[in-house]
Amino acid sequence: MQKIPILKIEDNLIVSLQFDIDDRLALELQTDLLNEIRRTKALGVLIEISALDMVDSFMGRTLSDIAKMSASMNAYTVVVGIQPSVAITLVELGLRLESVHTAMNVEDGIALLKDLKTTDTETND
Amino acid sequence: MIKLKIPDKIQIKAEDDILKTRQVVREVSDLMGFGIVNQTRLITAVSELVRNALKYAGKGTMTLKKIEKSENIGLMITVTDRGQGIPDIELAMKDGYSTSRGIGLGLGGAKRLVDEFKISSTVGKGTIIEIIKWVD
Amino acid sequence: MKSKENVEKDEIFEILSLSPTPVLIIDKDLNIVQLNEAIASLTEISADEIIGMKCYDFLKTDFCKTEKCLCKRAIKENKIISEEVIICVTEEEVFYKVIATPRKNKQGEIIGCTESLIDISTIKKLEETTVKMAKEIMEVANPIVSVFEGILALPIIGTLDSKRTQQIMENLLKQIVETGSKIAIIDITGVTMIDTLVANHLLQTVSAVSLLGAEAIITGIRPAVAQTIVHLGIDLGEIVTRASMAEGLQYGFNKLGIKVIRESK
Numbered sequence: 001m002q003k004i005p006i007l008k009i010e011d012n013l014i015v016s017l018q019f020d021i022d023d024r025l026a027l028e029l030q031t032d033l034l035n036e037i038r039r040t041k042a043l044g045v046l047i048e049i050s051a052l053d054m055v056d057s058f059m060g061r062t063l064s065d066i067a068k069m070s071a072s073m074n075a076y077t078v079v080v081g082i083q084p085s086v087a088i089t090l091v092e093l094g095l096r097l098e099s100v101h102t103a104m105n106v107e108d109g110i111a112l113l114k115d116l117k118t119t120d121t122e123t124n125d
Numbered sequence: 126m127i128k129l130k131i132p133d134k135i136q137i138k139a140e141d142d143i144l145k146t147r148q149v150v151r152e153v154s155d156l157m158g159f160g161i162v163n164q165t166r167l168i169t170a171v172s173e174l175v176r177n178a179l180k181y182a183g184k185g186t187m188t189l190k191k192i193e194k195s196e197n198i199g200l201m202i203t204v205t206d207r208g209q210g211i212p213d214i215e216l217a218m219k220d221g222y223s224t225s226r227g228i229g230l231g232l233g234g235a236k237r238l239v240d241e242f243k244i245s246s247t248v249g250k251g252t253i254i255e256i257i258k259w260v261d
Numbered sequence: 262m263k264s265k266e267n268v269e270k271d272e273i274f275e276i277l278s279l280s281p282t283p284v285l286i287i288d289k290d291l292n293i294v295q296l297n298e299a300i301a302s303l304t305e306i307s308a309d310e311i312i313g314m315k316c317y318d319f320l321k322t323d324f325c326k327t328e329k330c331l332c333k334r335a336i337k338e339n340k341i342i343s344e345e346v347i348i349c350v351t352e353e354e355v356f357y358k359v360i361a362t363p364r365k366n367k368q369g370e371i372i373g374c375t376e377s378l379i380d381i382s383t384i385k386k387l388e389e390t391t392v393k394m395a396k397e398i399m400e401v402a403n404p405i406v407s408v409f410e411g412i413l414a415l416p417i418i419g420t421l422d423s424k425r426t427q428q429i430m431e432n433l434l435k436q437i438v439e440t441g442s443k444i445a446i447i448d449i450t451g452v453t454m455i456d457t458l459v460a461n462h463l464l465q466t467v468s469a470v471s472l473l474g475a476e477a478i479i480t481g482i483r484p485a486v487a488q489t490i491v492h493l494g495i496d497l498g499e500i501v502t503r504a505s506m507a508e509g510l511q512y513g514f515n516k517l518g519i520k521v522i523r524e525s526k
Contacts, residue, residue, distance in 0.1 A: 084434035103474035
């Protein structure tokens, strides 16, 4: 049984999707991530998808769901590594990745998460 | 050079088959000379259609065919299922329409990714969707 | 005004015979019944041998012996039929425009047709060159330039069609990933006209760029283009626009936290 590993860097959780995921895995991932957010008090989730050669409406919905659920637990979600052809197809499909922020790679993604969290603290002051 | 045996008919019975159909379409479209972006468009459209068949009918069939028109060559993919059928096709093609949780049947999206899109459905009998994409 | 010259019927035939345009006279069964000098000069076969040959054995075009045969169509439809074909007369393949005209007898019945062959090989070559040149111009006219670290500029020139716009979109996205740029300035000062399809592709490009974690802005929207955009009901939404490439660059600098200082000398 495949399980998607979740890594932790500082207060961010990182997931790398290397292959296509089905219903079962998607659900598992969501549950595992939320549990981890609660356990580690993570404030950011980074999902790396450069290995995916396609994002269809199911995958798009999965990513949005993860982002919305994480947001309800006070964590931002950034998706990184969307390939050009995937980006074009996503836009033409008309898929909107709600609640999802995007960056080009892991490095930029972590920087973006930092920015998002900083803006939060600033507004709260 | 090993000649790949490409199946022109694939049964869709389980989730694993969705991945299989995408791999086959990727290979075939690549061999036919489609560019990377068009390959991605094709496999995404196929993924939507095959997933629908699986979800709403439990199973289905996908067939691939190379076609010609004037001096162009194209790929025709047909996804057939014997499910409940779609009562209102126009409504189903609208973005955001869905009879189960989710963001819609993905039919409208799939249509935008291909050059030609034909759908016929009979309630109680099933649905046939035929898509065509021409090589540039 | 009536001409002073009266050209007799026999003279017409003489003149036709000497015309530089190769002409074949064909009967209902596609037999060649007469031809002019120009035809004879195209081939080594003697005029006497050609007369009596079937038209399709002589011309051997792709249309011959199919339902597209020009003679048959001219005879059947009583219309002038013209097509561009490749004819291989003496080993060489030449582009011709063949014009088949139905022939009628005194009673008005169709008894065959005439076929005129017009050499269009020069025109075809010019067409090919023009297409090639246009393609090259397009490629040169839409370069993606790295104007500063992290900032790409894409000046678009000329009328855009759907296919070209899609290609530009693909190239831009690839370049953004390759250079790791965060800002892409799409300048359309050189675009005089835009339609719904192209406008939508542009909007899609901007969306796709943001999925990559970068930002695309549009600069140089001409008044005519601005009017079209509004008339077509296109909503630019949150897309940043600036009047000129220079202003776009300024926006990019601001976004990336870059300051440009002029040193006093």
